Amino acid sequence: MALKKKKGSSMIMLLIIFALIVIFGTAILALTAADYSMRVVASEKIENFYAADSGICIIQGIVKKEVECAVVSGNEKAADYLKNDADTDKSILKKDGSTVDEDKLYAAANAKFKNAYKSYIVDFLNKRDEDNNITQGIYTGSDGKKDLFRNITSKPNIDIPSNAKFNEENRMDLKVISTFETAVKRGQTSNKKTVSAHIIITVPNYGDTYSITTKEGEVALNPVWQNAVSIDGNMNLNGQMEFDGDIFVRGINNMPREDLLKNISYNKYYGGISIGNDKSSNYADINFNNCKIVTANSFCINGSNNHVNSGDIYAGNLYVGSASKEAGEVSESNNIHCHNVYLSNDLCLNSEKTSIGIAQFYGINDVSSPRTTGVDNENYKSSSSIIVNSDDIGKGSAINIENKAIIMGTAYIDTKPEAYQTGEAVAIKGNYKTYGIHIPDDAANSGDQAAIDKYKQGNVNFAYINPLMLIKSLKSGSDSELTVQQKIEYFKLCQKLGLTANGTSIKSSGITLPGGSDSVISFGLSPQSGNNNFDTNYKAEDQKIVSEKQKQLAEKVYEMSAPEESYVTPADKLYAQGNQNRTVMDGDKNRVTDPSTGYQTNTVAQVAFVDEAGNYKTYDVKKIDYASSSVVYVNSEAKKVVLLGRGAQYDGDEKADNVIDLKNMNSSASSGVIVVKGDVELYGDIDFTGSIIAGGDFTTKDNIGVKKIRWDNSKVKQFIASNYNGLFKNIFINSTGSSSEGSTFSVDAGDDTVGYQIDDDVVKLSQWRMER
Structure with missing residues (x-):
């Protein structure tokens, strides 16, 4: 019986303990919920407090902007008086009536300034219409109508007296009350927050250090700063972009030399302006409008589905295709439209289903006078040509040059250890195999027998230039390598004889050059209008035209479009010298010149x-x-x-x-x-x-x-x-000179330092307080 009684008491104790745990647990949950609710309410009140205070700040900003305008209005009235009325105002004369009293003159001008200043501010603050309602954050300034609350979902309520005026001490005390409130949630009484402050506006004297005067x-x-963008590095663009201003990009190809030479066909285009991306599915839609785009390096469109519309391009190369051989992506479906294109090297198409349209093309690096040494396979930089590596040229891809074409160089084949120069100004993929064709010893053509006898198989040497077997030299004479002119003759002869490499004919479709004998200047071989046979179009008198285009490119690239009178090197020598005379920041502060010629030999910065x-x-x-x-x-x-x-x-x-x-x-x-x-x-x-x-x-x-x-x-x-x-x-x-045109600016009176905005002594915030 005693044992049973003990078990019953244990059960009662267990129930009591469990009940206490439930009570305490419920209480803790209730307290937690209440604390969370209070924190939410407090957070909303703090948020509303900041929102209300932001209303004060916005009004203060509007007032400061309008005070600037009021000072300008006052200055105009004072200046008008000094210019047109002071000469006939007898009240400013000295007692003898003979000369102007300077103190009276200033007092009169100061009165005109103050009256116009006060009138402007009072008119603005008391307006309540659709164009100017400061309580709603709406005002119309010099740059148009603005709604300063337009991006705010719940706007603060602003209260400002509608009878603003200056007192006898030329001081206006504008009390601003800003209230912000959101919908009350269950359990809340109110989350309204009200902040007030006084904006004190004073009247400066004409020409005081805190007023604004104008000065040329x-x-x-x-x-x-005469470009929209000027940079020393590279420009990388994706997505949608519009430019309405000129662009200077020096560009940097900082690829290690050994890596550069491993794959010149791709790597020589690295650095400069890059549009699109091999590894991204995002296309680029870039509109340069009628701007000048200048880079000492390359203008590249990489990847697929890109659209580029440009004005004038001044660059080393214009390249469309994959950025690297290892990218693993096929470049296709690109659309490029350009006005004038000036290149010191190549236009290269390495993309399928792609269209390039150019109004005027100037590839102006003369093959006969390379500006690089050729050491370490660098001759590829010294000859302007059009290179087509697209398999679908004429069947999906095309290059169309409408009005004028100058192509002063010839293409190179990517061979090792040195690149092999061809005779083609327009080089289409596969046509390089022509330099591996053997002209039979028994070939005959009455019109070209002398050329056949010169270049037939028994009279020439072929050599393996990795990875191709190519014609290298004539057996007669000094056994020196064929010149560019001889390679032109060899290519034309193979074309006339109908010889093919492995059954593949010479390609010419897909490249459209302008018609007319004066529309194309081509030192090397290019497709001829009407028959698409390859031939040259160059006369000695054309060099004057080419030299002018070279000068135009050099002025934009090497001198950053500066006026000619600021050059050290003569303008007609800039291109031949090939020195980057100006950069943005990466250069010297002072010029260095060659004592023997007086030409600049270093690069100077424009910013230091x-x-x-x-x-x-x-x-x-x-x-x-x-x-x-x-x-x-x-x-x-x-x-x-x-x-x-x-x-x-x-x-x-x-x-x-x-x-x-x-x-x-x-x-x-x-x-x-x-x-x-x-x-x-x-x-x-x-x-x-x-x-x-x-x-x-x-x-x-x-x-x-x-x-x-x-x-x-x-x-x-x-x-x-x-x-x-x-x-x-x-x-x-x-x-590069100076200009006062359009450079009227704000200055502190009696000082050359520049005033950026109205001083706080003129518009001051005081008596800030939280009302509730």
């Missing part, structure tokens, strides 16, 4: 991070005005600079990278000047007007939206001029 100032011209004394200086200037959507950014570190547009998905390290956030600008179209030592990367949808200048590469990192880079002469000059002394005047070196 000379700004030193520099080629780098130096102070006024010319000593190197660290720069990190970041002026970003979200209200006006403007950027002035200068950084001398070799760090990556990232431009983030709308929709950008950037997962990089913001501490390691210098990030310029364009997506939160007031307008989707931003503007400014960016000068950086390192690389520039673009993410998202970007619309930027100005100049981007970099010592590194320029790369688009995604295919989100359309990236637009524009150049506007007046805007860029305004940015340069407004930040000239102490900044751009120092870093832009080796100028």
